[in-house]
Amino acid sequence: MNRAKYTQRSQRWIVKIGSALLTQDGKGLDYASIADWASQIANLRQEGIEVVLVSSGSIAEGMSRMGWTQRPTTLPELQAAAAIGQTGLIQAYQTEFQKYKIQAAQILLTHDDVSHRLRYLNARNTLRTLIRLGTVPIINENDTVAFEEIRLSDNDTLGAIVSSLVEADLLVILTDQKGLFNKDPRYNEDAEFISEGLAMNPDYVSYAGAAGSAISRGGMATKVQAARVAAKAGCATVIVSGKEKNVLTRLRTGESIGTLLVPEATKLAARKLWIAGQSQAKGALYVDAGAAAALTKFGKSLLPVGVERCSGTFNRGDRVNCISPDGRVIARGLCNYSNVDVAKICKLPSDSIPSVLGYMDEEELIHRDNLVLED
Numbered sequence: 572m573n574r575a576k577y578t579q580r581s582q583r584w585i586v587k588i589g590s591a592l593l594t595q596d597g598k599g600l601d602y603a604s605i606a607d608w609a610s611q612i613a614n615l616r617q618e619g620i621e622v623v624l625v626s627s628g629s630i631a632e633g634m635s636r637m638g639w640t641q642r643p644t645t646l647p648e649l650q651a652a653a654a655i656g657q658t659g660l661i662q663a664y665q666t667e668f669q670k671y672k673i674q675a676a677q678i679l680l681t682h683d684d685v686s687h688r689l690r691y692l693n694a695r696n697t698l699r700t701l702i703r704l705g706t707v708p709i710i711n712e713n714d715t716v717a718f719e720e721i722r723l724s725d726n727d728t729l730g731a732i733v734s735s736l737v738e739a740d741l742l743v744i745l746t747d748q749k750g751l752f753n754k755d756p757r758y759n760e761d762a763e764f765i766s767e768g769l770a771m772n773p774d775y776v777s778y779a780g781a782a783g784s785a786i787s788r789g790g791m792a793t794k795v796q797a798a799r800v801a802a803k804a805g806c807a808t809v810i811v812s813g814k815e816k817n818v819l820t821r822l823r824t825g826e827s828i829g830t831l832l833v834p835e836a837t838k839l840a841a842r843k844l845w846i847a848g849q850s851q852a853k854g855a856l857y858v859d860a861g862a863a864a865a866l867t868k869f870g871k872s873l874l875p876v877g878v879e880r881c882s883g884t885f886n887r888g889d890r891v892n893c894i895s896p897d898g899r900v901i902a903r904g905l906c907n908y909s910n911v912d913v914a915k916i917c918k919l920p921s922d923s924i925p926s927v928l929g930y931m932d933e934e935e936l937i938h939r940d941n942l943v944l945e946d
Contacts, residue, residue, distance in 0.1 A: 573736040574767070575825040577807040577833060581740035583621045583702070585806075586612065587730035591747045592813040593660075599635035600628060600663050609667035611819040612707060616673065618823065621702050623737060624793040625710045626664070626729040631891065632656030635869075657711070664709055674795050676706045679713035680729065692888045695736045696932065702737065702770050706898045731800035731808075736926075738838060742801045745813035746793050749831030751791060770832035772804035798832040805838030807831065839940060847943045852892045852903055854883025856936065866902050867944060872935040873904070875924065876919040885910050887932070904942030907933040 588608060594602045612622050630649060633656030634642065643649050657679075665675045680700065684690045701708045712729055714871035734742045751772075754762040768775065776799075791810075798808035809819055811829025811885055821828060859867070862877025873893060885891055886909050893902040906913070908928075915927050915937065921934035 574827060574831060574872050578809070578822050579825045582619065582738065582809070583623075583739045583741075584615065585623050585625060585730050585734045585737070585742045586819065587625040587726055587744045588627065588813060589726070589741070590627040590631045592745055592901075593626065594631040596637070600632050600659060602663060605663045606667045607665065607890060609671070609673075611817060611870065613668070613671035613673060613816060614820050616707075620759075620823070623698065623708045623710065623733060623739070625726055625733060626660065627659045627726045628712070629653045629711055631654040631781065634657045641890060647703055649849045658718040659875060660711075661709060668707060674704075674706045676708045677702045678708050678710045681713045692773060692902050698733070698737050719743060725793045727773075728795040731797035731806075733808040734801045735804035737875070738804070738805075739801075739806050740838065742797070742808040743819065743820065744807055744808060744810045744937050746791075746794065746810060746848060747812065748791060748810075749812050750810050751775060765830050766834070767826060767831040770834055772806060788849070795832075802832070802834035802911060804859070805834050805840065807833045830909035837885065843943050846890065846903070846905060846941060848916070852883070853889040854881060854906075855892045855894050856881050856906070856913065857894045858901075860896050863901055866893060870939055872939045873902075873937040873942065874921055874934070875913070875916040875936050878913065879908050879935060880917060881913045884912060891937075900945055902944045904937035906937055908936060
């Protein structure tokens with residue numbers, strides 16, 4: 572397996588840092604460690620890598636500030652600890668990133684934000700804009716308001732979901748373990764280390780153990796499951812010890828550290844497979860001959876100027892069919908605008924969208940990466 576393909580050539584990384592690597596065994600934030608992470612991320616950015624940071628630590632910091640030695644068991648206390656600790660966590664990151672003239676941005680998410688289609692798209696657009704502006708988005712689950720039914724379970728899962736949101740190339744899960752073993756190495760001297768493999772290998776789920784810290788919420792099992800979620804979006808995952816010196820920069824050089832779990836399909840292929848497997852289309856876009864040729868022969872995106880009319884009731888992000896002049900379904904994809912807005916801008920050039928609608932999310936009705944041709 573060519574590690575360089577997944578580390579040296581990846582341009583958008585999600586880096587997830589667990590509580591054990593950010594706190595002093597529950598005694599508050601480890602500012603020296605945060606400074607080191609900021610330095611490594613700054614080095615990655617100098618090499619042209621876009622980095623989104625998923626950071627634990629808010630509850631642990633809140634516990635420290637309140638003098639609690641054990642993780643609370645009641646939801647209100649957990650939410651209070653998160654609220655108290657979140658300000659200190661973000662302030663610590665921003666202080667360090669400012670040394671490299673990097674602006675940090677805080678994003679708090681719940682399950683509702685990624686399961687509700689419109690909120691998912693809003694979160695996606697915000698994150699992509701922050702990346703385009705050159706910031707380092709720092710993401711955490713919104714523990715201050717989340718209740719059990721809307722929890723994302725853990726920040727490993729959150730990292731995997733974010734990798735899909737922003738179409739990342741690589742998810743790096745930093746932990747206090749070397750990586751994945753076929754047995755728990757803490758209790759089995761004959762445990763064998765797994766350097767690399769396919770993320771969807773069912774054996775890896777059985778190999779993983781439970782959480783081993785009073786501060787953290789996840790264990791190796793959540794990391795393997797996160798790698799499986801990321802793989803469905805075509806994103807590779809490295810599970811690696813954050814205690815390794817300069818671990819991020821060493822990964823960038825292609826050094827074989829940690830466990831690399833790779834997807835079976837490319838990022839684009841995985842996304843198109845997901846689109847193809849979506850439920851029945853919510854509507855249809857009737858394209859002219861020029862647009863039909865652009866889609867089927869030249870692999871282009873669908874622009875409003877090439878659409879004669881639309882039918883059905885659909886919202887931004889819903890799947891629609893593309894109908895050729897002879898009545899055939901030639902493609903299907905995710906539309907960037909609702910049927911109400913499409914009806915207003917069809918047959919018009921893209922630069923007319925802002926004046927007609929008062930805003931412009933995308934210049935295409937369907938981007939080619941979100942479009943699948945019919946056989």
